[in-house]
Amino acid sequence: MADYDPRNTRIDCLDGLRGLASLWVMIGHALLLTGWRLPVLSEPDLGVDLFIMLSGFLMVFHYQLRAGKEPWDLTSTWVSFWIRRFLRIAPLYYLLLAIAFILGAWLFESRMVIDAFLGRTPQAPQRYLDNGLTNGLMHVSFLFGLSPDYAYRTPLPDWSIGLEMQFYAAFPFIMLLLKKAGWLKGALFTAIIAAGIVSAGNLLGIHFPMPAFLPLKMHIFLCGMLLALGLHADGPKAALHGGAAMALALLPIGGDMTATKMLMRVVLVGVFFVLLYHRLAGEALGGKLRAVSSSLGNRFFHWLGELSFGAYLWHLIFLQPIAAYFISAFGDTISPAARFAAVTAILVPLVYLAAWAAFLAVERPGQRLAKRLIGRRKPQPARA
Template identity: 35%
Template structure:
């Protein structure tokens, strides 16, 4: 059984989240101008940071709260799902309504939508009702057709919700049979699924189905589990790194695979580097990086990261139209102007969205989950 701990805020996670969201936005801005500088344009690695952190944080939180919310009680997982739903859904639904209405306006309200992918551009489709239902239920990521059917970068939102659905089973399985065994099962499932369903999986232009990213989620969970196993941390690091290198979905390319593994290693160093028997300058450097990532500017970036992630792409599209040839701001059609204006507008709107939609949604979710927490049996201390 995993050791019961007291939940504490981990400051460096704020910096990682905030920088990952900024990385995604800058990469998408430069891509609009056909500029693909190394690292910056690899926005898939930035999304992998979010996924890695999600796996880590989910297991860290439920383990820390296990003394109050035992993992074997259905109420615990109902609280977990409701909490995550009300953190993501209110702003997502708001942006979804805006996206659908804007697209229908452009199409003359003809009841169609445009399914976009990297290979064939945009294809008209008349299944508007199914399109909307798949997004409301977060199931759109399971379909190659619906996974990229809005101009929101929402494929990872469906991916996250799929992970939340599976997470309780992974947490209980890891506790009962051991995390390294679960890693072995995950590797086998990924490789077998990639082999058996290759033709289906390769229809996805983005890895929006959980099978293609469960290895990254599991890597984060493994780092969280390693905090309970001090003597096995290097073994867990080796296993987590191996998960990052799994050749799934034809692999994104060796450079990106190794980049993902390096991100996993860097995260592991932040989590445990200060506890290792390393020279003082190294421990001091790790401590300073961790402290800096947890400082207030990065806390602000983290608070706005979800809103920025959802909002920035529509702003990029709007900026592209405003600065196109013969458009009102055509003289500003250059990367430098875009890198100044778009982040300013995106962060401002993300701040509005956080206070007008995100925080009220989170508070509403807390009021609902409080009822279920009251149903938990009294604890004896």
């Protein structure tokens, strides 16, 4: 249905979508910190939701691709999965975490300039200035997303990184549940459990400053998972998976739940669905959608996707001092639009240059290390 071939490990549009999601978050934060506003682009949290959806899709997609080579009834497959995901995320994150702690005081001063100029509530000092052992250990262990006090306590946009690691930890168990109950029933049951946990937390007065706790975003992960689970299905069943994913996007949990935001989340699911299942749209429209999907896998978008994780982690470290400089130097003498244009003209090249260097020096070696470690492991026999 989606030109899916088990021998092909590539879906063109994924590169472009993850690259654009990272760029959306960067541009959205630049708009927020320069005082200019553009529809849709000024909502960086939606770019994060797109990232989350893509993560859910990719985990299931690779789960299916590796099912023959790495059967999921072997405990060694689970360990290999966790090694692969840890070394994809942790090396670069640890580097940026150290840099954020070192530059915390400077970044805090920059943010105070921005917040005062824009008339916004100042950021909590501990987000930038807490270099204590407890905060460090919570972040190095990726446990910070489980605690409202530590989920938003560094200058990085890393609340979503902790969320991602929680998803990786739970993923094999979630797939067992979905496989046993059926994909759609299992997804619904998982979403109900997550919503129940969120409701219980609200009753107990537990509130996260950002949706860093997995139940708050489980429904968005499930959106991507359902789209991947429908790749083998016929037309009606694939459409049913798409409809279920759109319904899950409407769950009123996990961040800003205005009607507009909820509708935009549904649109994101719909766009992803038509790029994957373009043949359902008919020959004429399907051909155009296929061309768009293929173009999102060209060389430019491939590298935009490869550098997306680094760009996501780096951008606030560059953005806040640059924005603070233009505010201090020019104040109201330039318009918000001009301020945004000047900041992004400097920001985007610097961020992608840093992301490219980090990809070559840190991310790629981490991926190679994961392959070596997994290659040395002997599969453990399945239990009867």
